[in-house]
Amino acid sequence: MPKTRIHPGDVIDGFTIGELAHRGGMAKLFSVTHPDYDFPMLMKVPEMGAGTDPAMIVGFEMEQMILPRLSGRHVPRFVANGDFATQPYIVFERLTGKSLYPMLDDLPRPPEEVASLGCRIAAALVDLHRQNVVHLDIKPSNIMFRETGEAVLVDYGLARHLHLPDLMDEEFRLPYGTAPYMAPEQILGVRSDFRSDIFALGVLLYFFATAKRPFGDPQRLKGLKKRLWRDPVPPRALTPDLPKPLQEVILRCLEINPARRYPTAAQLMMDLQDLSKVTLTARAEKLERDGWGAVIKRRFNPDPMELLRPQAATETAAGAPIVMVAIDLSDGSDELADALRLTVSRIIEKTPNARIACLNVLKIARISLESDLDAEGNNKHVARLVQLKHWAEPLKAPEGTITYHVIEAISPAAAILDYARQNIVDHIVMGARANSTMRSLLGSVSGEVAATAPCTVTVVRVRPPGDAAE
Incomplete structure (x- = not known):
């Protein structure tokens, strides 16, 4: 039987117990x-005395199932498990950084800090979701940071692995989570939607930006369900100097219907990295809550909420890739431009939730005193942005699905690769250099990108005249 009390100096399966952390x-x-491990570790031991909530025991079982299957910098390194028949425990690395929890004593935080924190947490969610896990308990005490800056998500007692049995769902009918951060669909019993974590991150961003919780801290199911029809006070009404793009991001995360939130954490991270690229809607302008007419309509005649099964959740995430189109504006080839647009339009047609990032590299010399103005006296950076938007106009893509980026760099290939890694791009589309002589003299940017890219690369070529098949 498990030990009811553990004391410093006890040895369990070769692990020597130290101080209570x-x-x-x-x-x-x-x-x-x-003796076999040379890094700091923690042992998590469940409380199992009289009156223990059975859901806690089931949650510990879930964490024992999920944590060994996770890897990467955004989760604590798993070491060992102990069985309930002898002594239940989980041993994992002890992180030397701090959690977000102590920051709650010093809110609100500056907008740029809120965006930076959100960006790092979203990156951790991207990694977790790609491993088929919905955390379902994103809150300050469950977010830590490595000394190198990466966010680490801890405590998987409420999590759902889409490829494992969901014991919490099978054994209990009440929703489990931390009240201020629970998504509407989570309150309704849905535990398989990655966008529930995006909602929780939106709550955290709101809290850190305003020092107020958007939905309070209700302790009963009736209070929890109010967020199904009552919108929060817009953040800018509480913090007037909050940038409109940040309010746009936060309120999009807090949409009642998951279908209106960011489809993936990667797209959320991309907006938080550069708020200047956020497409503003009516969300950004709001300074008051919705009127009672809208609230009553949502209360008694709600829009159908998109509730996802595990398979549908995975399909939804796969259907919202970030696609980067690397465009060489100096090429001047109408044929290549048309071919690139055709490829991108096919991607948009097949994956309407895709985010298209049009990117151009403004090549600069290693040591240069050249002007940032072109021959006509126009700012080169601005001129390239205008050209990118002109290039994308024929795509007729929905508003907000295309963003434009001009990056100054010495090496175009390195710039494209860096952007793809930093923004967790799923697919790179680019044109091949048309002139074979130029390829031999300058090398192939597309070849270098394709050789080392962290994602799929599509290289679009235009068949030279006279090279048609007979």
């Missing part, structure tokens, strides 16, 4: 050492 409502965390 943290005591929560459901588990204790002890520092531990082991």
Whole structure:
């Protein structure tokens, strides 16, 4: 049988128990050492005394199932598990950084800091969702940071792995989560939608930007359900100097219907990285909550909410890729421009939720005193942005699905690759250099990108005249 009490100096499966590092409502965390491991570790041991909530035990089982299947910089490194028949525990790396929780004593935070924090947390969600896990308990105490700056998501007791049995859903009918951060669909019992984590991150961004929780901290199901029809006070009404693009991002995350939120954490991260590229809608201008007419309509005649099964959640994420189109504006080839647009239009047709990032590299010399104005006296950067928008006009894409980026760099290939890695791009589309002589003299940018890109690369070529098949 499991030990009811664990003390410093005890040895469990070769792990020597050290000091009590943290005591929560459901588990204790002890520092531990082991001769086979040379890094700091923690052992998580569930509380199992009288009156223990059965959901806590099931949640611990879920964490034992999920954590060993996770990897990467955005999750704690798993070490070992202990069985409930002898002694239940989980051992994982002890992170040396701090959680977000202590920052709650010093809110609100500056908008640029809120956006930066959100961007790093969204990056962690991208990594987690790609491993088929919905966290379902995103909140300040469950977010830590490595010394190198990456956000780390901890505590998977409420999480759902889409390829594993969901014991929480099978054994309980009440929604479980942290009240201020629970998404509407989570309150209704849906535990398989990645966008629930996007909602929770929106709550966190709102809280850090305004020092107010958008939906309060209700303790009963009736109070939780109010967020199904009552919108929060717009953040700019509480913090007037909050940039409109940041309010746009936050309120989009907090949409009641998951279909109106960001389809993926990657697209959210992309907007938080550069708020100047955010497409503003009526959300950005709001200074008051919706009127009672709209609230009553949502209360008694709500829009059908898109509730996703596990397979549908995976399909939805796959259907919202970030596609970067690297455009060489100096090429001047109408044929290549048309071929690139045709390829992109086919992608948009097949994946209407795709985010298209049109990118041009403004090549600069290693040591240069050249002007940032062109021969006509126009700013080169601005002129390139105008050209990119002109290039994309024939696509007739929905508003907000295309963004435009001009990057100054010495190496076009390196700039394209850096952008793809930083923005977690799923697909790069680019044209091949048309002139074979130029390719031999200058090398192939597309070849270098295709060789080392972290994602799929489509290289579009135009058949030379006279090269048609007979």
